Amino acid sequence: MSTIMIFAEFTNTQLKKSTLELLTAARKSNLKIQAIAVGPGAKNMLAALGQNGVEQVFVSDSEVFARYNSEVFSNAFAEVIKAQSPKFLLASSTMMARDLFPRLAAKIKAGVVSDCTELSFSGDSAKIRKPLYSGKCSAEVQFVSSGTQIILMRSNQLPIEASQKAGAASMSEIVAPKTDLKTLVKEIVKATSNKLDLTEASIIVSGGRGMKDAENFKLLNELADTLGATVGASRAVVDAGWVPHSMQVGQTGKTVAPVLYIACGISGAIQHLAGMSGSKVIVAINKDANAPIFQKATYGIVGDVFEILPLLNAEFKKILQH
Ligand code: FAD
Helix, strand or coil: CCEEEEECCECCCCECHHHHHHHHHHHCCCCEEEEEEECCCHHHHHHHHHHCCCCEEEEECCHHHCCCCHHHHHHHHHHHHHHHCCCEEEEECCHHHHHHHHHHHHHHCCEEEEEECEEEEECCEEEEEEEEHHHCEEEEECCCCCCCEEEEECCCCCCCCCCCCCCCCEEEECCCCCCCCCCCCCCCCCCCCCCCCCCCCCEEEEECHHHCCHHHHHHHHHHHHHHCCEEEECHHHHHCCCCCHHHEECCCCECCCCCEEEEECCCCCHHHHHHHCCCCEEEEEECCCCCCHHHHCCEEEECCHHHHHHHHHHHHHHHHHC
16 A cells, blocks of 8 residues: 655654645545654654554654754665655655755655645546745646655645544654764754744744844734744844844745735845745735835735834734733
8 A cells, every 4th residue: 555654744743744744745645644753752642643543653862853853864764765665755844854855855866846836646646736936826737757656745735624533543763874974963953933933924024124134023023923923034134133034034944834924124025025926815014105015915004114003002902902
């Protein structure tokens, strides 16, 4: 029987939302579902994976997988994929995935398509679509090779549906490869934020050059705190050094698709739109009524961000406190 394997990502306590999206899509395929989960805490995910329709999990909670290393991950994953030969391998199109899976594809001679926005299954074949030229058009992509088909999905594009399955997943231990490493990440210094990463956030409040300077981002932080949102930015303000690159949305930043994207003082250049036009509802605040962002916006507010943001924040506070 053909199988579909999911790269399961998790936080300290639960599967990531993006993984639940992939699992929902996989359940609609009627193929046997397997998963691969690595890193400390991976074994704690077995029950949740079983409840979501996964029959077999390839797992390691070794410290070797605590930090992403392309050699370690691609060697370990290659062993699993070579042995199992799943028809499909699904993962979220994160920065890490876009590094890992092309390497893996080269090792196992598989095809890989990243940044997909649509996915459905019919029998043994997958229908996938991805945007091209910064979202100006999209293409349906077909695999022509017979090997494993690796599909990297953008998050927030697929629905999450409750699983009707209640089975337990069986566990197969992955042996961490003994690799003579060429590079080693010694330390990762995390930005101190309790906010969700932009790619995971359901609500994003984003600021552009219209915010005038870094100090004024406090208005965006205040609104984000009220809404439980994450703050993003245009490249202009990242280049100006107001905020770190990890906050940049767009062609050379992160691709996001939240339920609500509030663009404040952002003109709507094509490279910015490339990263956020998949958002469900877009609210734009700009004092220039002809700013291109209004062509993409669901709701547009023509006005000064310094007047509008405090008003919006006060209104949202009133509504959300009731
Ligand atoms: P601006 O274009 O300067 O717009 C500022 C807006 O603020 C204006 O519309 C103005 O009317 C409004 N404004 C000013 N004051 C106020 C006020 N008081 N109240 C309300 N509105 C106000 N950009 C990205 O964002 N992400 C990317 O990933 C990215 N990648 C790029 C890759 C390449 C190869 C290139 C060439 C460019 C890329 N860019 C990217 C840059 C992009 O082309 C734009 O330059 C950038 O998005 C502009 O940022 P902005 O909208 O903040 O600034």
